[in-house]
Amino acid sequence: MPILQDPEENEIRALLKHTGSFEGKSVLEIGCGDGRLTWRYAGDTAHVTGIDPDTERYQRALADFPTQLKSKVELHNIGLDDFADRAHTDQFDIAILAWSL
Amino acid sequence: MPPERMVHALETVHSLIKPGGMLIDIHPGVDKAWVEVRVNGKDYFLDVIQETDDYIEYQQASDALAQMVDRKLFTFEEAGKFLFIIHAGSMDEMREFLSANWKDAVLNDSLDGKAREYFSKAAESFEILIRQEILITRFRRN
Numbered sequence: 001m002p003i004l005q006d007p008e009e010n011e012i013r014a015l016l017k018h019t020g021s022f023e024g025k026s027v028l029e030i031g032c033g034d035g036r037l038t039w040r041y042a043g044d045t046a047h048v049t050g051i052d053p054d055t056e057r058y059q060r061a062l063a064d065f066p067t068q069l070k071s072k073v074e075l076h077n078i079g080l081d082d083f084a085d086r087a088h089t090d091q092f093d094i095a096i097l098a099w100s101l
Numbered sequence: 102m103p104p105e106r107m108v109h110a111l112e113t114v115h116s117l118i119k120p121g122g123m124l125i126d127i128h129p130g131v132d133k134a135w136v137e138v139r140v141n142g143k144d145y146f147l148d149v150i151q152e153t154d155d156y157i158e159y160q161q162a163s164d165a166l167a168q169m170v171d172r173k174l175f176t177f178e179e180a181g182k183f184l185f186i187i188h189a190g191s192m193d194e195m196r197e198f199l200s201a202n203w204k205d206a207v208l209n210d211s212l213d214g215k216a217r218e219y220f221s222k223a224a225e226s227f228e229i230l231i232r233q234e235i236l237i238t239r240f241r242r243n
Contacts, residue, residue, distance in 0.1 A: 001190035001228075003198045011127070011235070014183040018239045019125055028117055030110075084113045095118050097126040101107050101162035 005036060012040040015096075025093040030080055031100025035061035042073050049092070053079040102158065107165035115174045118242040124175055126238045128162045130182065134233035136195075136212060138219040141226060147215050150231065151207040159236075166238065175240035187231040192216045195229045 006012075015037070016022075022044040032038050032050030034057045042048045050073060052058050058077040065073070076083060102110070118124060133149040133156060169175045189195035192213045199206045220227050 001188070001194075003194060004188040006185050007188060008184075008186055010183040011185060014181055014235075014237045015125065015127070018179060018181060018237050019123065028114075030114065080110055080113055084117060087117060089116045090119045092118050092122060094123045094125065095114050097110075097114065097124070097128070099128055101102065101110065101126065101128050101158075101165065 009040070011037060015041060019094065022094070026091065028092040028095045029098055030095065031098040032061065032075065033057040033098070035064055035075070037096075037098055038073060039064070039066055039069065042069050045072060048073045050075045051078050051080065051083050053077065104161045104165060107162055108168060111165055111169050112174070115169070115242060120242060122242045124240040124242060126162070126166060126236075126240070128236060129156070129159050129185075130234045130236050131156050131159050132234050134206075134231055136208070137230045137232065138216055139226070139228040139230055140219050140223045144230065145219060148209050148212055151209075153205040153207060163236070166240070170240070173243055175242055178239045178241055180236060180238040183235050183237065185233050185235045187233075189229045189231075190227070191220075192229055195231065 022041055024046050027042075027045050027048045029038055029048060029050045032052050033054065035050065038048060038050050038061070050061070052061075052075075055077055058075065061075055065075075114124060133151070135149045136147040137144045138147060139145075166175075170177050187195070187198065189198060196208060199208065216229060
């Protein structure tokens with residue numbers, strides 16, 4: 001059988017419980033990895049920027065990118081410092097540190 | 102990640118969030134994850150998972166977040182816990198997954214023998230599970 005991570009969806013339930021509504025929000029997900037969590041909440045947001053310095057996981061995310069999310073989600077194979085150097089300050093409504101500290 | 106880099110990362114994240122915006126941190130707790138087998142729908146404990154650094158970075162992450170609150174960069178709002186469960190069809194699959202995704206996890210060699218014993222009794226279904234308690238915390242950006 002393939003490895004299944006959190007098929008019980010405990011993680012997304014906890015995220016939705018503690019975040020409330022994502023509607024209309026711009027989100028930065030730091031450590032988005034292969035998109036496992038991203039795909040589960042991005043549909044409700046205005047926009048998601050996902051960053052991860054791990055090239056293998058980033059490539060897996062690109063390969064699994066849901067077509068319906070392509071207008072809402074942008075992914076970058078980049079670390080936080082490099083991203084911050086290029087980004088505007090004070091631009092995201094929500095930042096998610098996803099297992100990345 | 103060394104503690105000072107955690108603090109630097111949180112300062113950087115602070116600069117990217119709008120004032121009044123939200124930070125959600127998700128990271129494992131300090132309690133050790135554990136391995137179970139699920140045989141014919143019933144779960145049996147096998148062993149805890151050790152880490153080469155003994156789970157110390159998760160406490161350091163919590164400490165770095167607390168430092169941000171002390172410095173009033175963020176305000177703590179609420180916290181919770183959930184169980185994250187990884188499912189594999191065999192110990193080999195689980196070991197392969199861990200070597201790619203959780204490099205400092207250490208599984209006792211005796212687990213394979215114990216898992217094989219349970220597998221021999223599995224008339225209907227068999228899975229290897231890893232359960233880990235995860236902390237989720239919400240902060241407000243000041």
